[in-house]
Each structure stands twice: as C-alpha cells, then as structure tokens.
Amino acid sequence: MSLPRNVKPPVFNEITGAIRALAMDAVQQANSGHPGAPLGMAEIAEVLWRRHLKHNPANPRWADRDRFVLSNGHGSMLLYALLHLTGYDLPIEEIKRFRQLHSRTPGHPEYGYAPGVETTTGPLGQGVTNAVGMALAEKVLAAEFNRPGHEVVDHRTWVFLGDGCLMEGISHEACSLAGTWGLGKLTAFYDDNDISIDGHVSGWFTDDTPKRFEAYGWQVIRDVQGHDPAAIEAAIEQAKANTTQPTLICCKTVIGAGSPNKQGSHDVHGAPLGAAEIAATREHIGWNHAPFEIPADVYAAWNARDKGAAGEAEWNARFAAYHAAHPELAAEFERRMAGELPADWNAHVEAVLAKVIDKAETIATRKASQNSIEAYAPVLPELIGGSADLAGSNLTLWSGAKGVSRETGGNYVYYGVREFGMAAIANGLSLHGGLIPYTATFLMFSEYARNALRMAALMKLRQVFVFTHDSIGLGEDGPTHQPVEQIATLRLIPGMDVWRPCDTVESAVAWAHAIERRNGPSSLCFSRQNLPFQARSAQQVADIRRGGYVLSEAAGGEPKAVILATGSEVALAVAAQKALAEEGIPVRVVSLPSTNVFDRQDAAYKAAVLPTGVPRVAVEAGVTDYWRKYVGAVDSAQGVVIGIDRFGESAPAGELFKHFGITAEAVAGAVRQVLAR
Numbered sequence: 303m304s305l306p307r308n309v310k311p312p313v314f315n316e317i318t319g320a321i322r323a324l325a326m327d328a329v330q331q332a333n334s335g336h337p338g339a340p341l342g343m344a345e346i347a348e349v350l351w352r353r354h355l356k357h358n359p360a361n362p363r364w365a366d367r368d369r370f371v372l373s374n375g376h377g378s379m380l381l382y383a384l385l386h387l388t389g390y391d392l393p394i395e396e397i398k399r400f401r402q403l404h405s406r407t408p409g410h411p412e413y414g415y416a417p418g419v420e421t422t423t424g425p426l427g428q429g430v431t432n433a434v435g436m437a438l439a440e441k442v443l444a445a446e447f448n449r450p451g452h453e454v455v456d457h458r459t460w461v462f463l464g465d466g467c468l469m470e471g472i473s474h475e476a477c478s479l480a481g482t483w484g485l486g487k488l489t490a491f492y493d494d495n496d497i498s499i500d501g502h503v504s505g506w507f508t509d510d511t512p513k514r515f516e517a518y519g520w521q522v523i524r525d526v527q528g529h530d531p532a533a534i535e536a537a538i539e540q541a542k543a544n545t546t547q548p549t550l551i552c553c554k555t556v557i558g559a560g561s562p563n564k565q566g567s568h569d570v571h572g573a574p575l576g577a578a579e580i581a582a583t584r585e586h587i588g589w590n591h592a593p594f595e596i597p598a599d600v601y602a603a604w605n606a607r608d609k610g611a612a613g614e615a616e617w618n619a620r621f622a623a624y625h626a627a628h629p630e631l632a633a634e635f636e637r638r639m640a641g642e643l644p645a646d647w648n649a650h651v652e653a654v655l656a657k658v659i660d661k662a663e664t665i666a667t668r669k670a671s672q673n674s675i676e677a678y679a680p681v682l683p684e685l686i687g688g689s690a691d692l693a694g695s696n697l698t699l700w701s702g703a704k705g706v707s708r709e710t711g712g713n714y715v716y717y718g719v720r721e722f723g724m725a726a727i728a729n730g731l732s733l734h735g736g737l738i739p740y741t742a743t744f745l746m747f748s749e750y751a752r753n754a755l756r757m758a759a760l761m762k763l764r765q766v767f768v769f770t771h772d773s774i775g776l777g778e779d780g781p782t783h784q785p786v787e788q789i790a791t792l793r794l795i796p797g798m799d800v801w802r803p804c805d806t807v808e809s810a811v812a813w814a815h816a817i818e819r820r821n822g823p824s825s826l827c828f829s830r831q832n833l834p835f836q837a838r839s840a841q842q843v844a845d846i847r848r849g850g851y852v853l854s855e856a857a858g859g860e861p862k863a864v865i866l867a868t869g870s871e872v873a874l875a876v877a878a879q880k881a882l883a884e885e886g887i888p889v890r891v892v893s894l895p896s897t898n899v900f901d902r903q904d905a906a907y908k909a910a911v912l913p914t915g916v917p918r919v920a921v922e923a924g925v926t927d928y929w930r931k932y933v934g935a936v937d938s939a940q941g942v943v944i945g946i947d948r949f950g951e952s953a954p955a956g957e958l959f960k961h962f963g964i965t966a967e968a969v970a971g972a973v974r975q976v977l978a979r
Contacts, residue, residue: 309554312529314587317352318344320387320600322560325379326583327593328400328407330574335401335409338557338570339377339493342528343462346491346553349534351384351606354542356457358610359389362417365639366617368457369420369436369734373429374464374493375410376572382407385418387596387604392416394594413733413761421733422761425753427470428726430490433461434476435730435739437488437548438706438715442686443736445711447635452624454617454635458542461490465503468492468511472754475723480548481519484708488548489541493528495557501568512552521547528553560587638684638736641764641820650681651814655843658806662835667828667869668770670809672697675740678813679703679713682738685817686731688715689742689768690724696742696770721747725754725767732763738817744776745769745785745827748792758823759797765823766816772802772827773923774962775870780952789827790928793897797822801896802922804872805836808895811846815899829870831955836872836893849899850911854879856888863973864890864912866920866932868897874921877966882973889973890916897932917941917976921969923959942972 312318325340356368372381379400385392392406396416399405406416410424420436423429437459444455467473480488492511496502512522521544527533534553541549558570561583575583584590591597625632637644644650654677663670679685679700687703689696699714706712717724721743728739748755748769758765774784793800801812801824809828816824836853845851854876856862867875875891882889892911894900900908912918912932918941920929926945933941946962959965 309556310527310530312345312559314560316589316597316600317603318348319587319589320596320604321347321380321383322583322587323589323591324383324386324397324594324596326575326580328379328382328397330577330580331398331593332401333574335379335574336376336572337379337561337575338497338572339374339464340380340383341561341565341570342495342555342557342559343377343380343491343493344559345529345531346462346493346534346555347380347384349531349538350460350491351388352604353535354538355460356613357418357606358614359385359418359607360611361614362390364614364617365735366455366457369433369459371421371429371433371436371459371461372411372423373433373461373467374426375423375429377462378407378409378411380462381411381419382416385416387601388606389604390416390418392418394596398594421730422757425757426466427472428754428757430461430463430467431472431476431723431726432730432733433459433488433490434480434485435727436734437480437485438483438727439731439734439737440487441483441485442706442711442713446683447631449624449628449631452620452627454621454624458487458489461488462493463490464493464495465498465507468509469507472722472726475720476727477515477520478518479717479720479723479727481515482708483706484519484546485548486545489538490548490550492550492552493555494552495555497557497566497568497571499568499571512550515550519547521549523549523551526551526553528555529559562586634683635736641735643818644681647681650678654678655807655810658810659838659843661806662837663806664832664834665806666830666832667803667805667809668697668830670803670806671768671770671813671826671828672700673806674810674813676700677810678817682817683713684736684738685740686713686715686737687740687742688717688724688728690717690721690747691719692743695744696768698740698742698768717741721750722754725751726757728765729754729758729761729763732758732765733761738764738766740766740768742768742770744771744783745788746771746783748788748825755792755798755823755825756795759795762797762822764820767823767825768828769825770828771830772869773829774946774950774958775923775955776830777955777958778952781949784950785924786946786949787925789922790925792825793928799824799896799898800827801825802827802869803895804867804869804893805833807836807838807843808846808893811843812895815847827869831870833870834873836876846895847899848903848907849896849901850892850894850903852890852911853893854891856890857883858886858888861888861890861916862977863887863917863919864892865969865973866892866894866912866918866929868894868922871921871923871964874964874966874969878969878973881966881970887973887977919944919969919972919976921945921964923964942976944968944972
C-alpha cells in the first residue's frame with residue numbers, strides 16, 4: 303500500500319524495528335489491540351526516549367524525572383515496548399501477557415501496574431489534560447522551591463496524542479489553559495495520520511489544528527515528517543528552546559508504517575495484523591527475529607539505566623547542595639513528594655474541631671467548608687484549590703489564596719467554565735506529586751466532569767472534589783441546577799468516598815478525612831442554605847470518621863424506629879424525633895455523612911448503629927432507590943424512604959421542601975406508618 307499525503311517513508315532499522323515487532327507480536331498473541339499507533343509513531347518515540355527524555359528506569363519515582371503521557375492510550379504497546387526496552391522492571395513475559403488477566407500490561411496503560419506509566423489513559427483527551435496538570439504542577443513547585451543557583455524542580459512533560467484526543471472537547475479546555483499559563487515545559491506530539499477507527503477523518507475532522515493551537519497561545523511546529531529522525535530532532539530542540547509557550551509538534555505520519563499491505567488504513571488501527579501480514583511486515587522492515595526475540599545489541603542500544611542513574615546522581619548532588627543551603631525548604635520538598643502530612647497534623651485537626659464545636663454556628667455547609675479550608679490550608683502548603691468560575695458561590699477561596707498565572711506560581715487555579723478539564727487537570731496535579739488538589743463546582747455540574755471523577759477513583763488519586771448547592775435546597779435556579787440523582791451516582795463509583803455533612807462539625811471532619819485519604823478521591827457535597835449546628839459528645843465527634851453514627855439516641859427506652867439522614871435532612875430527622883417523643887414514640891436518629899465510609903466498617907459497629915429488626919425510615923432530598931439497601935425493598939414492611947424521584951421546580955428552597963413532602967412532619971408520619979404495619 304502506498305504512503306499517503308507525501309509523507310516521507312521511514313528508513314527501517316533494528317532500533318525502531320524492536321518497537322514495531324514487540325507491538326505487532328503482542329497484539330497478535332492477545333488477538334486484540336491497536337498496532338497502528340506503535341508502528342506509526344516508532345521514530346518519534348525513538349528520538350524522544352533515546353535522546354531527550356530524562357528518566358531513570360531503576361527509579362520510576364525520581365522526583366525530577368520528565369513525565370511522559372501516552373494520551374492515545376489505545377496504542378499502549380508503544381509505551382510497554384519503550385518501558386521494556388529502556389530497562390524498566392517490565393520483563394518480556396509481561397509483554398507476552400499483553401491484555402491478559404492480572405498482567406502488568408493491560409489493554410490501556412493503567413497507573414500503578416507497570417512502572418513508568420504516569421497515568422491511566424484510554425478515554426481520549428484526558429491524557430493530554432492530565433499532562434497539562436503535570437506541567438502546571440512543575441511550574442507551581444518550581445516557583446515555590448527553586449532558589450537562585452538551586453534548580454531542584456526542573457523537568458519537562460511530553461505527550462503523544464492523536465486525532466481522537468483532539469476531537470474530544472476536553473482537549474480544548476485543557477490546551478487553552480496551557481497556553482494561558484505559558485507552560486513552556488509542555489510538549490505535545492500530534493500523530494497526524496488522518497485515520498481513526500471509522501476511517502479517514504476528513505469526513506468528520508477538518509479543523510485547522512495548527513491554527514487552533516496558535517490561537518491558544520502555543521508554539522506550533524507544522525508539517526514535521528514524523529518518520530524522519532532528523533526532522534523530529536530539530537522540532538524537539540525548537541520546543542525546548544521556547545520557555546514561555548507550550549509546543550505542539552505536528553507530525554505527519556502513516557498509521558501502521560511498516561505493514562506493507564495495511565499501512566495508511568483504518569484496518570491497522572484496532573485489530574491484529576494477522577499472521578500473513580506480520581510475516582510480510584517482518585520482511586518489509588528487515589526484522590529477522592522470532593516473536594518476542596530482541597537481540598542483545600538492540601537491548602544495549604535502548605538501555606537507559608546508566609544514563610538515568612547518572613542523571614539522578616547528578617540531581618541528588620544538586621539537591622544535597624540545596625539541602626545545605628536551604629534545609630527547611632529541602633525537608634518540606636521531601637515531605638511533600640512523599641505524600642506525608644505535617645507531623646503535627648492530627649493535633650491541628652483536633653484544635654480546629656474544638657473551635658468549630660465551641661462556635662456552634664448555624665451556617666450553610668458551603669460556608670463551613672470554606673471555614674475548614676481557612677483552618678487547614680495554612681499548615682498545608684501542598685493544598686492547591688480551584689473552581690470552575692464559581693469561586694464566590696462554591697466558597698473555595700481563603701485568605702491565603704494566590705491565583706496561578708503565566709508569571710507566577712500560586713495555590714489557587716481559576717479554571718473558567720471547564721468542569722471536565724478542571725477535574726482532569728487536577729488529576730494530573732495529583733499524579734505529579736507534591737500537591738493535594740481540590741476543585742469545585744455546583745453538584746449538578748459534576749455531570750460535566752464525571753469521567754474524570756471516575757478516572758481519579760480508578761487511579762486511587764488523592765483528590766478532593768467540592769460540590770456545593772447539593773439539592774433542591776438551592777431553590778430558584780430550578781431543576782437545571784438542582785441535583786437529584788447526582789449524590790447517589792457518585793456513591794456508586796468504586797473507590798469514591800462521598801461526604802454530605804449536616805453541619806460545621808461534620809464538614810470539618812469530612813475535609814480532614816479527605817485530605818488524609820491517600821488511596822482514593824473524595825467528593826464533598828455542601829448546602830447553599832443554612833443548617834443548624836448539632837450538639838454531640840466527644841465520642842460522637844470521633845465516630846463521624848466512621849461515616850455513620852448515632853447522632854441522637856431515643857429518649858425513654860429502646861428505639862422503636864431508626865431515622866437515617868444526611869446533610870440538610872438531618873435537621874428534619876431531629877425535629878421528627880422530637881415530635882415523636884412527645885407522642886411517646888422513642889426514635890433513634892442516625893447521621894450518615896458518608897455511606898461509603900460507613901459501609902467499610904465492621905459488622906459489629908454497623909449493627910450497633912443500625913440494629914436489626916428495628917424499622918427504619920431514610921430521608922434525603924434525592925432519588926430514593928439508593929437507600930433501599932438500608933431500609934429494605936419498596937414493599938418491605940420494615941422501611942420507608944422519603945426523597946424525590948423527579949426533577950425539581952423553581953421556587954424558594956423552603957417552599958420546595960414542602961412541595962415535595964420532604965419535611966419533619968413527613969418523616970414523623972413515615973415512622974408512624976412503618977410502626978403501624
């Protein structure tokens with residue numbers, strides 16, 4: 303098959319041949335995968351990884367390594383081949399087990415499996431967005447820690463991306479911000495091969511990509527021959543010379559280059575080449591070796607361990623000099639990159655809680671959230687916040703907030719109206735290390751960011767998502783802004799901890815728990831309207847961290863029923879309890895600020911909070927089905943759920959709660975109902 307669009311053909315050799323052979327053999331053995339990108343980007347990868355990428359395969363977590371992101375993650379065998387060849391702990395046996403159960407080489411690159419994989423990619427557009435976050439992290443940390451003569455934070459972020467990444471809207475959100483921030487150490491290679499799974503993209507992707515990126519403020523290097531090492535080398539040097547703009551290198555390539563009968567076609571995009579075409583490819587590229595066989599001299603040519611060790615040793619010497627000159631900064635940098643909290647963190651949290659309890663304020667939990675940030679942020683310089691154009695409504699600014707700009711670092715990011723981009727950039731901030739990001743928008747608009755929230759959970763990232771205006775309680779903005787099903791669906795994301803606090807104390811605990819959590823993200827959902835302070839014992843305050851606890855015990859004997867509630871509805875539960883007590887009906891009120899955390903508690907604790915055989919009523923201003931696991935099936939004689947299974951209306955909050963029957967009177971009536979069954 304001829305080469306399209308006047309693309310200069312590759313000059314095949316055994317160095318790039320190793321990439322092509324490993325990719326086509328692994329995909330063939332798995333009978334599944336995407337060989338087109340690895341074959342088509344082999345020369346770009348060889349120039350970058352052998353000549354420019356700063357990394358140490360023996361220490362994939364070296365703090366000042368370059369970050370490499372394969373945004374077109376379907377081409378995962380390209381990354382696995384590079385990691386294997388350069389000397390990472392990814393043996394040939396794992397290449398042979400590509401896409402197999404429990405292998406370290408899953409179908410798309412997954413963070414935490416193979417060493418050297420910096421982020422999970424596959425959902426197109428998110429990889430380049432993560433990379434923007436990584437480059438922003440480098441900029442912020444460099445501004446904070448570097449001192450004259452001591453450049454301890456000085457690395458680059460490199461991205462491979464394809465047409466699909468650029469079609470996804472999230473790439474617009476992130477790349478626009480990258481230009482605004484002047485991320486001069488970010489370089490993206492656009493694999494411009496004119497092909498996606500459905501065929502030639504000219505029928506659905508006719509953007510002038512170079513002009514688009516120039517409009518964002520990027521340096522754009524056009525029409526680079528992507529199979530010509532000299533042209534690639536010149537483009538990289540030009541990118542590195544520009545320290546004030548991110549760079550897009552537009553590489554004209556042929557998908558599947560080297561496959562004589564399928565190159566340039568969508569047939570090579572997402573399916574094995576087949577035995578006959580692999581044999582033809584071997585002959586065409588001059589690769590005369592058995593499947594998965596790499597000659598010793600090829601391994602030697604690729605091996606980056608010596609160069610990487612020397613680079614890290616040189617940095618270690620510079621860091622030692624930095625440590626001698628600035629010992630406190632050096633110790634802080636080491637703490638931050640290790641992900642450790644300050645030594646006095648627990649004592650600080652206890653002091654914050656004591657003040658919150660002493661104030662006993664009745665305020666909106668979004669304000670309680672801001673107070674928590676104000677209390678915790680001064681001792682957590684790693685905390686970096688941001689909002690999607692709603693800082694004044696989400697209340698995520700604090701007195702020490704400093705906006706990130708092109709000229710400076712900072713600890714607060716104004717993302718603009720870019721919820722998806724914001725969440726995925728923050729994933730990149732978290733992945734980089736040294737920072738704990740929090741981002742904010744209205745709970746309703748978590749929908750825009752949903753896949754980035756899922757990716758944060760999939761990668762077990764230390765991330766805090768702040769969602770305010772958490773129910774019909776936001777009122778007059780109406781159903782377009784009133785979340786009904788969002789809290790329930792967030793709770794269903796594996797690994798996501800969702801908190802919906804009822805007052806200032808639960809808000810402060812939720813924030814502390816989210817900051818401390820190192821193995822996954824947290825979503826904190828806060829009210830627009832004021833919520834009353836709830837009095838508690840010291841034990842009850844401690845039990846908030848267990849996700850659910852007895853907030854108010856039944857007066858006058860064992861409870862005849864249990865009311866479960868979260869957030870703004872806890873006050874309704876307490877009011878209903880009081881009304882029922884006056885009728886001689888003792889009822890227990892259980893606050894469940896985080897059902898996810900509560901569900902992880904041991905059976906004995908859960909049974910102590912929710913005793914078996916006692917009828918239950920749950921109340922939350924959202925969809926009711928989620929609560930059936932706590933109160934029983936719809937036709938159960940044991941339980942009733944009060945909520946809203948339709949979209950809201952535009953009206954003041956108080957009227958809406960009455961209109962939809964989410965009131966203390968309704969809760970009390972539901973208790974009477976279950977007791978009468």
